[in-house]
Amino acid sequence: MTAYIIRRIVLLVPVLAVISAIVFSLMHLIPGDPAQVVLGFENTDPAQLAAVRRDLGLDRPVYVQYGRWLGRILRGDFGTSVRTGRPILTLLAEALPFTVELAIYGVLLAMLLGIPVGVLAGATASRAADGALQTLTLLGLSLPAFWVGAMFILLFSVHLRWFPVLTYPALLEAPWANLRGMFLPALTLAVPNAAAIARMVRASMVAVRREEYVKVARAKGLREALVVRRHMLRNALIPVVTLIGIVTGYLLGGSIVVEQVFAIPGVGRMGLQAIVQRDYPVLQAVVLVVAVLFVLVNLLVDVIYVALDPRIRYA
Amino acid sequence: MRDHPLRATPRGPRRRAGFGRFAARSRKFVVGATILVLITTAALLAPRLAPYPVTEMHVLDRFAPPGGRYVLGTDFFGRDLLSRILFGYRTSLLVAALSVVFAMVLGSALGVVAGYAGGTVDSVLMRAMDILFAFPVLLLAITIVVVLGAGTLSTVLAIGIVYVPIFARIARAPALVVREQAYVEAARALGQRPSWIIARHVLPNVSTPIFVQATINLATAILFESALSFLGLGTQPPYPSLGLMVSEGRNYLELSPWPSVFPGLAIVLAVLGFNLVGDALQEILDPRLRQTWAAAS
Numbered sequence: 001m002t003a004y005i006i007r008r009i010v011l012l013v014p015v016l017a018v019i020s021a022i023v024f025s026l027m028h029l030i031p032g033d034p035a036q037v038v039l040g041f042e043n044t045d046p047a048q049l050a051a052v053r054r055d056l057g058l059d060r061p062v063y064v065q066y067g068r069w070l071g072r073i074l075r076g077d078f079g080t081s082v083r084t085g086r087p088i089l090t091l092l093a094e095a096l097p098f099t100v101e102l103a104i105y106g107v108l109l110a111m112l113l114g115i116p117v118g119v120l121a122g123a124t125a126s127r128a129a130d131g132a133l134q135t136l137t138l139l140g141l142s143l144p145a146f147w148v149g150a151m152f153i154l155l156f157s158v159h160l161r162w163f164p165v166l167t168y169p170a171l172l173e174a175p176w177a178n179l180r181g182m183f184l185p186a187l188t189l190a191v192p193n194a195a196a197i198a199r200m201v202r203a204s205m206v207a208v209r210r211e212e213y214v215k216v217a218r219a220k221g222l223r224e225a226l227v228v229r230r231h232m233l234r235n236a237l238i239p240v241v242t243l244i245g246i247v248t249g250y251l252l253g254g255s256i257v258v259e260q261v262f263a264i265p266g267v268g269r270m271g272l273q274a275i276v277q278r279d280y281p282v283l284q285a286v287v288l289v290v291a292v293l294f295v296l297v298n299l300l301v302d303v304i305y306v307a308l309d310p311r312i313r314y315a
Numbered sequence: 316m317r318d319h320p321l322r323a324t325p326r327g328p329r330r331r332a333g334f335g336r337f338a339a340r341s342r343k344f345v346v347g348a349t350i351l352v353l354i355t356t357a358a359l360l361a362p363r364l365a366p367y368p369v370t371e372m373h374v375l376d377r378f379a380p381p382g383g384r385y386v387l388g389t390d391f392f393g394r395d396l397l398s399r400i401l402f403g404y405r406t407s408l409l410v411a412a413l414s415v416v417f418a419m420v421l422g423s424a425l426g427v428v429a430g431y432a433g434g435t436v437d438s439v440l441m442r443a444m445d446i447l448f449a450f451p452v453l454l455l456a457i458t459i460v461v462v463l464g465a466g467t468l469s470t471v472l473a474i475g476i477v478y479v480p481i482f483a484r485i486a487r488a489p490a491l492v493v494r495e496q497a498y499v500e501a502a503r504a505l506g507q508r509p510s511w512i513i514a515r516h517v518l519p520n521v522s523t524p525i526f527v528q529a530t531i532n533l534a535t536a537i538l539f540e541s542a543l544s545f546l547g548l549g550t551q552p553p554y555p556s557l558g559l560m561v562s563e564g565r566n567y568l569e570l571s572p573w574p575s576v577f578p579g580l581a582i583v584l585a586v587l588g589f590n591l592v593g594d595a596l597q598e599i600l601d602p603r604l605r606q607t608w609a610a611a612s
Contacts (some may be wrong), residue, residue, distance in 0.1 A: 018446050029462045135343075138594060141420050142586035146545045147561050147579030154568045154575075252451050257542050261565070271454075272546060275461055287458055291450050 005307060008299055015295060020073070023288045024066050030280060037280045039082065041299035062314070063140060078285040083277050088285045091270060098266035101171055102258065103251040105182055106189030110247060114197030115240070121198065121235065122205025123228045133198070140195025145254060149188040156184060166263045185262040188280070189254060200243045204236040229266045238308055245301025252290050252297070340378045341599060347591025354585050358404035365398035370553050378571035390560070390574040391567055399555040400581045406556045407585060410470050410549075411536035417475035421528050422482025429473055429483065430490025432507070441487065444480035452477050456539065460548045470549045473540050478532055485528050527596045534589035541582050557582045 030037055035052040036044075057065050060217070072188075078088035120267070122131035154164045163184050164177075171178045208214060209232060217231045256268030263269070271286035338343070357364060366386070367373075373393035381388040387396040429440040447455065456473040463469035493516060500517055502512050541558030543549035550556035552563075557578040564574030 015446070015449055019449055022446070026462070031464070134594075138590050139583075139587060142534065142538075142583050142590050144541050144545075144558070144561075144579065144582050144586075146542060146558070147575070147582065150561060150565050150568065150575050151579070154572055158569055226328065250451060252454075254451075254453055256453055256457070257545065260546060271457070275457070275548070283461065287450075287454060290454055294451050295449050 001306065005303055008302065012299060013297065016292065017296070019291050020070055020288065021066060023284055023291070024069050026143060026284055026287065027280060028062075037278075072288070073288070079281045081274075081282050082279045083282075088282055091282065091288060092267065092285060095265060095267045095270045097171065098168065098264050099252065099255050099259070099268060101178075101256050102185055102189065102264065102266060103248055105179075105186035106193065106251045106255070107244060107248050109186050109190035110193035110197055111244065112194075114194035115201055115237075117194070118201025119205060119228070119233060119236075122202040122209070123232065130202075130233070131179075137195040137198045137202075140198075141192055143192055145188055145192065146257045146261050148191055149185065149258055152184045152188055153262070156272035168264055173309055182264075185258050185264060188261070189258050193250065196247065197240060197243060200240050201236060204239050205232055208232045208236045238305070241305050241308060242301060245298055245304075248297045252294055341595040343591045344595035344599070347588050347593075347595060350584060350588030351592060354404055354588060356407065357401055358408050361398075361401040361405055365395070365401050367395035367398045369398050369402045369555050370394065378567070378574070380571070381573055381577075387577045388573040389572070390564060396560075396574060399560060400557065400578055403555040403557040403560060403578060404581065404585065406467065406550050407537050407540055407582070408552065410467060410474070410540045411533050413471045413479065414474035414536050414540075415529050415532050417471065418478030418532065419482050419525060421475070422479040423486040423518075423521060423525050425479070426483035426486025427490045427513055427521060431494050431513055431517055433491070433494070437487075440483070444483050447477070447480045450515050452556035453539075453542065454545065457546070457548060460543065465548045465551060470543055472539055473543070474536050477539075478536070481532065482525060483529060485524050486521045489524065490517050493517050493520050511600055527593060527600060530589055530593035530596055534586045534593060537582065537586050537589070586592050 027037055033049075035049050035058060039048060039052050045074055053059065056240050057068055076089055079090065081091060084091075117133055117137065121130050121137075124130055124133075164181055164234070166180045166181075167177075169177045214227060214231050218229045222230075255264075255266060256272060258264070259266045259268040260272060267290060271283055271290075274282035275284065371394065373379075373389060373395075375393065376389050377383065377391060377393040379385045379389040379393070381396075382433050385395050385397070387400065389395055390399070425440050425444070429437040450458075456477050459473040459476055460469045463472060496516075498510060502516060507515075541556070541561070542551055544556040544558030546563045547559075547562070550559055552559060560578035561575050561582075563578075564572075564578070568575060
């Protein structure tokens with residue numbers, strides 16, 4: 001197990017190197033002079049341009065530039081925002097907790113909604129009930145998050161006034177108010193993912209149902225509820241772990257839309273604002289951080305997967 | 316070479332008859348296909364069907380409720396929502412279709428070549444695909460749009476590129492298997508060129524999973540396009556796009572919800588159509604899933 005984890009972490013190095021190279025080349029891919037990109041397009045002071053060019057080392061070979069850039073990032077220096085002049089690291093530190101909380105909250109709600117529906121659909125003997133649940137989950141997969149969010153705001157915040165509109169106190173200062181304020185955004189993120197989880201659980205349950213050990217459990221006269229819980233569910237949920245990992249990654253990216261709908265000051269909104277304001281160093285940092293988080297989540301999921309299922313052993 | 320005795324892929328007719336029989340029995344397929352036919356027809360005939368020009372503003376009828384002169388009501392500028400939704404479908408379906416075709420052609424080509432060639436070619440191509448997978452999809456698409464500049468063509472390329480690795484992986488697996496088959500070896504022994512072997516023996520074997528995946532991806536491509544447009548990175552105003560309409564209407568939800576409600580429902584309908592057909596195809600074309608059903612019920 002330890003050997004497997006170490007091997008996976010070693011394998012991570014080239015992946016992270018390529019990701020960082022791609023993010024670095026963003027500056028050069030965006031049309032225009034990279035120094036101008038860094039400085040912002042409105043600032044055309046030649047002295048400042050020259051300073052930025054020197055600072056970026058644009059006169060040096062590209063691999064030297066990349067090395068210097070990577071060196072700074074590894075020391076936590078992401079540079080400063082072109083618009084606000086504030087260190088990007090500080091901006092990230094402010095925004096990241098919202099995005100991470102939203103993703104975790106969203107995954108929890110998605111599991112809470114998706115797993116029972118999937119178990120029900122996979123365990124029921126009624127073909128009609130299964131069909132109805134299948135249609136329901138297909139509908140869930142067809143909903144655009146930004147629209148669901150807008151409809152939630154309209155229904156729950158504007159009409160019913162159950163939830164406050166667009167207020168997000170810090171989780172640690174006012175936990176209850178925070179969880180309440182973040183509920184609708186998290187639910188919006190959760191809906192399509194709950195549908196995906198439900199479908200996966202169902203398919204997995206249906207597959208497990210034909211296994212010998214389930215037949216044995218039935219044959220020895222166990223109650224159906226016990227067969228489902230102890231023999232089917234445990235095994236059926238293993239592949240679901242992978243999906244939950246995919247979902248978590250999706251949520252990190254998908255929260256861009258939800259953060260925008262609900263005006264949550266997270267990393268996604270930060271990135272989007274950076275695009276609008278052409279604050280490309282900020283955008284670079286956002287893309288890098290989210291991609292690295294995504295890779296790390298996937299690694300974590302693979303490790304959990306191996307730990308959960310003793311039959312899988314990656315030597 | 317036209318009717319080679321070593322040709323191992325079964326001819327179409329029998330399979331197609333079987334497909335038709337299964338499709339007609341699948342309620343999902345019938346409902347989904349009906350939705351898609353209606354939507355596509357509406358999109359194609361939009362210039363004839365739309366009651367008003369898409370950008371025509373009726374200043375006196377701002378936020379008209381549904382019913383009356385405007386079937387689905389009007390938006391902030393007094394533009395007819397039905398007309399805009401019909402034209403919005405054109406954008407959505409066009410972008411979805413083009414991006415999926417792009418991904419399907421490029422992705423399957425890469426996958427088949429990787430699987431058939433094996434060795435270094437395979438490793439290099441598939442590692443490149445893995446790198447694309449290392450980014451969250453929406454973030455990758457947004458980054459591509461930023462590099463290319465916002466607009467419809469960039470949206471097509473962004474969604475297309477994001478989907479390439481999916482098709483590459485799906486095409487590679489059967490290509491790997493087919494490569495080892497006796498009939499491919501025989502074809503090689505007869506001195507057939509690799510391109511001919513791929514076209515004649517490998518492609519027919521990968522086409523079914525690719526086709527199913529394409530249908531499912533059409534559904535997600537529509538969601539993708541609408542999300543990018545919603546964020547202001549896709550179709551640019553004043554051209555109608557369903558995602559952009561939801562975004563514009565969002566600021567006036569309290570005054571009138573309809574300019575957001577209807578375009579959203581329109582997206583759901585189209586995506587549901589593709590999802591129903593995709594799901595049904597998966598069940599019909601994948602015998603394993605069919606057996607699963609028989610065993611489960």
